[in-house]
Amino acid sequence: MCTGTMENNDDYVLNVSNLSVKLQNQTILDNVSFKLKRGTALAVLGPNGAGKTILFRALLNLVPYTGKIEWAEKVKIGYVPQNIAVDDIPISVKEFLSYKNRVNVESSLSPVRLSNKNVADKTLGILSGGQLRRVLIAWALTDNPNVLLFDEPTTGVDHDTEEPIFATLSELKEKNKITILLITHDVHIVREYSDYLLALDGGVKFFGESKEIMNPSIQRIIYGETVCAGAPDENR
Amino acid sequence: MAEALTLSLLIGISVGVSAGYLGSLMVLKKMALVGDALSHVALPGLALGILFNFNPFFGAFAFLFASAVIIWHLGRVTKLPFETIVGAMFTVALAVGILLIPEPDLLEALFGDITKVTILETVVAVVISVMAVLLTKMIYRKLVLGMISEELAISKGIDVSRTNLLYLLLVSLVVAVGIKIVGTLLVGFLVIVPAAAAKNVSADLSKYAVLSASFGTVSTCSGILFSSYLNLPTGPLVVFSGIIVFLATVLVKWKAE
Numbered sequence A: 001m002c003t004g005t006m007e008n009n010d011d012y013v014l015n016v017s018n019l020s021v022k023l024q025n026q027t028i029l030d031n032v033s034f035k036l037k038r039g040t041a042l043a044v045l046g047p048n049g050a051g052k053t054i055l056f057r058a059l060l061n062l063v064p065y066t067g068k069i070e071w072a073e074k075v076k077i078g079y080v081p082q083n084i085a086v087d088d089i090p091i092s093v094k095e096f097l098s099y100k101n102r103v104n105v106e107s108s109l110s111p112v113r114l115s116n117k118n119v120a121d122k123t124l125g126i127l128s129g130g131q132l133r134r135v136l137i138a139w140a141l142t143d144n145p146n147v148l149l150f151d152e153p154t155t156g157v158d159h160d161t162e163e164p165i166f167a168t169l170s171e172l173k174e175k176n177k178i179t180i181l182l183i184t185h186d187v188h189i190v191r192e193y194s195d196y197l198l199a200l201d202g203g204v205k206f207f208g209e210s211k212e213i214m215n216p217s218i219q220r221i222i223y224g225e226t227v228c229a230g231a232p233d234e235n236r
Numbered sequence B: 001m002a003e004a005l006t007l008s009l010l011i012g013i014s015v016g017v018s019a020g021y022l023g024s025l026m027v028l029k030k031m032a033l034v035g036d037a038l039s040h041v042a043l044p045g046l047a048l049g050i051l052f053n054f055n056p057f058f059g060a061f062a063f064l065f066a067s068a069v070i071i072w073h074l075g076r077v078t079k080l081p082f083e084t085i086v087g088a089m090f091t092v093a094l095a096v097g098i099l100l101i102p103e104p105d106l107l108e109a110l111f112g113d114i115t116k117v118t119i120l121e122t123v124v125a126v127v128i129s130v131m132a133v134l135l136t137k138m139i140y141r142k143l144v145l146g147m148i149s150e151e152l153a154i155s156k157g158i159d160v161s162r163t164n165l166l167y168l169l170l171v172s173l174v175v176a177v178g179i180k181i182v183g184t185l186l187v188g189f190l191v192i193v194p195a196a197a198a199k200n201v202s203a204d205l206s207k208y209a210v211l212s213a214s215f216g217t218v219s220t221c222s223g224i225l226f227s228s229y230l231n232l233p234t235g236p237l238v239v240f241s242g243i244i245v246f247l248a249t250v251l252v253k254w255k256a257e
Helices: A052-059 A093-099 A105-112 A129-141 A159-176 A187-193 A210-214 A217-225 B002-028 B032-040 B043-051 B056-078 B082-100 B103-110 B119-148 B150-155 B160-200 B207-232 B234-256
Strands: A002-005 A010-021 A026-037 A041-045 A068-072 A077-080 A147-150 A180-181 A197-203 A203-211
Touching: A010 A052, A010 A129, A026 A052, A026 A068, A026 A129, A026 A197, A026 A203, A041 A052, A041 A077, A041 A159, A041 A187, A041 B056, A052 A159, A052 A180, A068 B119, A077 A129, A077 B043, A077 B150, A093 A105, A093 A129, A105 A129, A105 A159, A105 B056, A129 A159, A129 B234, A187 A210, A197 A210, A197 B160, A203 A210, A210 A217, A210 B119, A217 B032, B002 B032, B002 B160, B032 B043, B032 B056, B032 B160, B043 B056, B043 B160, B056 B082, B056 B160, B103 B119, B103 B160, B119 B150, B119 B160, B119 B207, B150 B160, B160 B234
Parallel strands: A002 A068, A041 A180, A041 A197, A077 A147, A147 A180
Antiparallel strands: A010 A026, A010 A068, A197 A203
């Protein structure tokens, strides 16, 4: 396992080479390599069990791995997990965001387009799916991270709420020059809100620019079939 | 008589506050029954104290401490739920304790007897309770964050495993002190019911923790006072007082909905 910092390469924030993760004698990730430019958004795509969440856990140093993960110097990571258990815990949004005692709740909520008046005193467990995801983004941003890892941003969120959440992420990326890594299943999200795509299925199936997802030949590599109409198939 | 009552009330307040406060996390962690079962592990320790003529509560401390470490370690190594490990340990401890404790002392060990409390025991109880509450206050948010998402907590640099161990050790201490008032069979009540009552009427964490500690104190103090006036055993009266508080909060919650 080797976590390090990259030297003299201002353009890139993350360099992963030959990353493999084995859990309970099963290979979850095999020889994954990719590089990510600063201030860009990477969508991580793949079927269930493809190793997407494990990739994030490895990037956060939460699971043992072999290979190399190099973050740029002075990188600060904010993490938004897919599942959190809040239903039975009487914790208000204000308390959750003030975890480190030095957070202005109002200014934490405004970047994620939530009003202090409406949600600050509410218990986390009674928030809608969309509100909860936004509060989680706000929480991840409290440390002023320059990298945001976002595991399935639309879990528990209705379709109408998905777009504003991604618009918020996109805005954060532009305004604060945050690098975003997000796990998603949605081709539309990949195309609209990410710059690069990493398709996983244990190993890397595809890594390249996100707009390539509309290319039928790339879709066949990722999904084994064409899943939606898009750009003409240049390889045909 | 008045001095004994004062000492009893001092212990009652200490245990009520600390058990209520620490119990608030136990209930959130869905480990309420762990707190209850853990208390039974003290029995062999109490037995050794009685048999070898030293203060049985030091034996209880030692056994609870050792059990907390074993439970924590087994949980980490085997990944078995706490409930399973504690369940197995507490039944064995109960069996060993009942076999070892001489019959005349068994009733006191099981149901407590606060009337025989000494000044030293009161001081120890107050010091332990204050320490337990202060240390728990320091790790309260870390524990809650770990409950919300272990990954989230670890990503913020929290050592979830060590924090859990510290918490289990503090619970053991408070349980050992609580045994003096209500005994091993009923001390779980002080960890579970005040917190459950507080949860019924709390919308945020700070209110929940404070109410849990307050309900714990109300239960112990009313139980001790009723016991003194009615000349009945303290343990069951503490339980009855707590249950009245719990039912009142159920009513408040029901009305609010």
